[in-house]
Every structure is written in structure tokens, then in C-alpha cells.
Amino acid sequence: MTEVDTVTPKQVAPDEASLHESIAGALASQGDWRRAYEHLRVALDLARAEPSIPEQLRREVDRLRRERAEAREESLRDALTTVYNRRYLDRRLDDLLSDARKPLAVALADIDLFKNVNDTFGHIVGDQVLRRVAALLREGLPSHAFCARYGGEEFMLVLPAVQPDAAVRVAELARARIAEHPWSALCDGLSVTISVGLAYESGDVTASRRQVLEADDLLYAAKHAGRNRVAYRDRAGTRVIEYCP
Template sequence: MTEVNGVSLPWGDAGLLRVHESIAEMLASRGDWRRAYEHLRIAFDLACAGSAAIPEQLRREVDRLRREQEQVREESLRDALTAVYNRRYLDRRLADLLSDARTPTAVALADIDLFKAVNDTFGHLVGDQVLRRVAALLREDLPANGFCARYGGEEFMLVLPGVSASAALCIAERARTRVAEHPWSAVCSGLAVTISVGIALDQGEGPRQLGEADRLLYAAKHGGRNRVAYREREAVRLIEYRP
């Protein structure tokens, strides 16, 4: 027997109760009160019943709850609009990667050029489509352990662990090219979208590397936009777009 909240339950029911409570807590943190209430109600019923479930029913319920718990956990780490990882996942994962000296990690900060003008000219619904499409284009062609996350607003970060400096630059340049050459007029007539990218190649302390990517992003902007900026020794270099 296991005691949960002062109620003695068989091991199976206690385990189910804890899983339901865990899912309810995650759903409530995301504002999904209806589904959170459903799981709390089931947890309450289990606590009141205090009896073992039929083994086969228990197994099916545990499997279902595990799948739903994993789905809820994954959803909590994704940006709702673009479906790429959110800032919560980025901060946690990036801290682990940049603290591991054995795995060189490049970070590329990409910003949609003149995004405010897109919203002002074409409307926020088109702006949302642009964000989703850019996110999808940035997710392409990433290394096995790489990922894309929404950094904030119209900024995205590509995290590229275990790749050489030249490979990281190629990945950033191909991403910039895909965005520039995408048929944006199919989304809205007259629409054109580009990104500027700052990529920090050196392994080092996390805040320092993120600061370097941010500085290089602004160098790409000041250099004319639609460019990738990186540092070679002490000099800032720009890769310019050539259609």
C-alpha cells in the first residue's frame, strides 16, 4: 500500500493518481483549465475509491496517460504559433550544450528584416503566416542534434552542436537563401521576406556567445540586411546574398 494525500492506495492506483495530478498541473500552467479539471476529477475518484484497478484496464490506462503526459510535456516546450521550440526549452538546452567543452556548439541568431513593415503593410494575419513559414524554412537542413527555437518576437535561434565552423556557416547561409528565395508572393501579392543572421562560432560561456551572436546580427543589419555575419579572428565578415 502507498499513502497519497493521507489516503492508502494500492501501488497501481497511487501511481495513476500521481500521473493524473502531474498532467493536471502541466495543463493548468498552460491555461487549459478544462482538461486540467478532468484529470483532477479522475485523481479525486481514484483517491476516494482506494481499490485496485483490473490489471488489463490498469495497463491500458497507464499507457494512455504516459502518451498524453509526453504530448503535454512536448507541447509545453513548443512555441504555439510557429511549432518550433520555445524560449524555455532553448534556455535549458543551450545551457547544457555550452557548458560541455567536449561539444563545440555554434549559435545563429536570425531576425526577419523589417518585420514591422510586413505587419503594417499586409496585416498581422499575414505577419503570423510569415513567422510560421520562416520557422519552417529554418528547421530544414539542420544537423541531427541541431534545433530551431523562437528567441522572441521575429527572432529565431539555430543551435548547431558538434559541427565545424565552415559547416555552421553553410547551414546559416542556406537558411538565409531559402527564406530569400521562397515564393512569398504566393502568401500575399507584393510580399518579400528576408532575414539577417549573426552566427557565433566559438565555444565559450553561454552569455558571452549569445552576446556575440546578437552583436553579429546587428552587424548584418547595418551591413545592408539579408546577410550572414560572423567573426574571423578579430574581423567581422559578411556573406552577402547573390540571387
């Protein structure tokens, strides 16, 4: 048997590890975090065959793992408000609505007369309002609930495993928090309110698939009732929580 024939995998591994590490570096520089991470994992697995793993390689794998996780999280967040974006919302709703065993409430919130805010105070102030409203909507959410930007000046609160009365309280507290916020501190003469449509389903897959449309219908009911309202349905029909200044 020749000398070449007796080369062991352990002897080959360092060169292969270096090759995968180089490929990972090239992919990372192009922003392809997923494939870069995969190559670094292969390099690390190969290096583990050696008596000691190069510390530099270990650090590179840890760094790329963090950057990959950060990049994935950023891809699911709205750039302006930092709440979850529509991509994440649609994905999570599909998962949640497919499980008919768990109740689910969704509250669609729309900033009242937001065009007037932009026209009167400018788009920079409008962007500040969007960020502040998003932050206020996130306050006090139950465990496993989340806020997402539905589009434009609309946001959605997704409330899994929350009973109807509790969901109404969450929506009303969010509405009150925004109405009572000192908006004039941001810009003199500024006031901001939201209208909310709250839809609740439990144990009925067919009805659950109509839930977002129902929330949208109830949002318009809140608008037509005078804005700065929460609208929902119970066994007696459509209810609108009246705002009492």
C-alpha cells in the same frame, strides 16, 4: 492470531491500487499529469502482485504516459510556430555551453522589417510569415541541431559539434532559402528576408558564455550592411556574406 492479523499484502493490494487509480483520475482531470502518472504507476505496481493485471488499469497507465509526454513536449514548443520555445532554448544552451569539449555555433536570425509586414499585410499574414520562416529554418539542419523562437520575429539555430565552415554554410543556406521562397504566393507583393549573426566557440567556457551576445552583435552588423546578410567572425575579423541577387 486473529483473522485480521493474517491478512496478506496481496489481499490488500487491490483496494490500495483502486485508491491510487482514483487519485490519479482526479489529478489528471486537473491537468496535473506528473502526479497523476505517479499514482497510476503505484497502482500498477500494486496490481502486479496479483496473478493478472487488470487490462483497464494497464490501458490507463499507457494513456496517461502518452498524455504526460505530449503535455511536456507542448510545454517546450512555441504555440504559433511549433519550433522550440525560449524556455527550452535557455535550458539546452546552459547544458551545451557548460561542455567546453564540444564546439558550438549559434545563429541568431531576425526577419527584416517585420513591422512593415504587419503594417502592410496585417497580423494574420504576419503570423503566417512567422510559421513559414520557422519551417524554412528547420529544413536541412544537421543531426542534433535545432531551431527555437528567441522572441518576437527572432529565431535561433543551435548547431552543436559543427565546424565553423559548416556552420556558415548552414546559416547562408537558411538565409537563401527564405529570400528565394515564393512569398507572393502567400500574399501578392509580399517578400521576406532575414539577417543572421553567427557566433562560434570551441573549448573556451568563458568565451562560450558570451556567445549569444556576440551573435546579437553580429546580427546588427548584418543589418547595418544592408540586411539579408550573414555576419560572422574569423581570425581576420568580422565577415559579412554579401547577397547577390
